[in-house]
Amino acid sequence: MKDLGIILGIRPDVIRACKIIKLLSENKNITYDFIWSGQHYSENMKDVFFKQLNVPKPDVEFEIDTTNDASTVSSVIKNTFNHLENNKYQAVVFLGDTNTVMGSIGAAQHNIPIVHIEGCMRSYDWRMPEEKYRKTIDHLSDRIYAYLDSYKTQGLNEGISEDIIKVTGNPIVDIIQENQNIFDSGHQSLDNNVLNFIRKNEFLLATSHRRENILNIDSLNNIVNLFNSSDMKIVFPAGYKTQEMLKSYDLKLNSNVLMIDPLGYLEFMYLLKNSTFVMSDSGTVVEEACIMNVPSIQMRYSTERPEVYDVNASIKFDPSEKISDFQGYIDKAIKLVDTKWAQPFGDGKASDNIVEDLIELSESNSFYKHNKENYPFDISNSFKE
Ligand code: UDP
Numbered sequence: 001m002k003d004l005g006i007i008l009g010i011r012p013d014v015i016r017a018c019k020i021i022k023l024l025s026e027n028k029n030i031t032y033d034f035i036w037s038g039q040h041y042s043e044n045m046k047d048v049f050f051k052q053l054n055v056p057k058p059d060v061e062f063e064i065d066t067t068n069d070a071s072t073v074s075s076v077i078k079n080t081f082n083h084l085e086n087n088k089y090q091a092v093v094f095l096g097d098t099n100t101v102m103g104s105i106g107a108a109q110h111n112i113p114i115v116h117i118e119g120c121m122r123s124y125d126w127r128m129p130e131e132k133y134r135k136t137i138d139h140l141s142d143r144i145y146a147y148l149d150s151y152k153t154q155g156l157n158e159g160i161s162e163d164i165i166k167v168t169g170n171p172i173v174d175i176i177q178e179n180q181n182i183f184d185s186g187h188q189s190l191d192n193n194v195l196n197f198i199r200k201n202e203f204l205l206a207t208s209h210r211r212e213n214i215l216n217i218d219s220l221n222n223i224v225n226l227f228n229s230s231d232m233k234i235v236f237p238a239g240y241k242t243q244e245m246l247k248s249y250d251l252k253l254n255s256n257v258l259m260i261d262p263l264g265y266l267e268f269m270y271l272l273k274n275s276t277f278v279m280s281d282s283g284t285v286v287e288e289a290c291i292m293n294v295p296s297i298q299m300r301y302s303t304e305r306p307e308v309y310d311v312n313a314s315i316k317f318d319p320s321e322k323i324s325d326f327q328g329y330i331d332k333a334i335k336l337v338d339t340k341w342a343q344p345f346g347d348g349k350a351s352d353n354i355v356e357d358l359i360e361l362s363e364s365n366s367f368y369k370h371n372k373e374n375y376p377f378d379i380s381n382s383f384k385e
Pocket of ligand 1: 015
């Protein structure tokens, strides 16, 4: 029996958890399997991050059906359940609020303790499937790593036991601190069309992938109008679904916008570091911009990361509203350009804090929320009617 099964599955998981995986791999006091759920699978949504951040390859890769959210979630649950029938762990670790974390139901069916990294974040917006996912996994968990005290308070307010929530800081700070000296190397592998486009010009960086933005023509149209209203150049590494939806809605970007395929981490962070400001609906990108002291326009109607507004690092742009003055948002972001703020996400020790706690819990065999004796039966059988 190994101590941990760690199940990750999307681009930002590799980035955010890379130090946690490295620390675990270097430590002889803990054993683990790193399992890839298969939610992201393309070279530039997955493999490039393993290479650039030197993350050890997964020990196990599920083969799942990613046709839609239901098939993705149900096949991650099924694969998790089946894997746990043959592989025993003290605990199974998940991160975030994705389709992959719903695999935790497969671990719950085996009564194997669940660990949730990025616990107790809340947007208080019940229209987001991600809000439903994070609430579900938090309430299934035996151990929660919350990045900030305020997230812990949110968990306590829902009746989650104080004993199981540990505040760690946000590991994205650790990743930026460890890698910022190599962000400039991202320049070398950017295509000439990007380099020529930004040469000698100030530029903005944009991303958009959230379902509520790209699957709704009015919201996506607002995003296109925001980009088109800027007289600055914009580099726009767009997810594949975003590219598909722009085409199918026949929405046209002006020539100030260069839309390209998703980039590797170093190329992306090189652009982020050198951009005037960022426009994004990504959870991680607005954190990264805030940490790098780059202003952002957060293109979301709700967020589980209000800290970027609290420190005045970000402007809210709600694509679901009726908007007439697009230029007004650009002007507000430009006003933030020479301002400074203290990033609110932690001191760069989050990965160490998480790994230290995982080792302590595995050495004392105490992942169970309640005494292990309260789980006297092995329920890992399949029942029929
Ligand atoms: N990122 C990247 N290449 C890109 C766009 C983003 O490497 O073309 C990185 C970015 O630095 C951040 C993460 O991917 O660390 C964000 O992923 P995404 O926006 O897909 O996910 P979210 O954070 O919204 O879950």
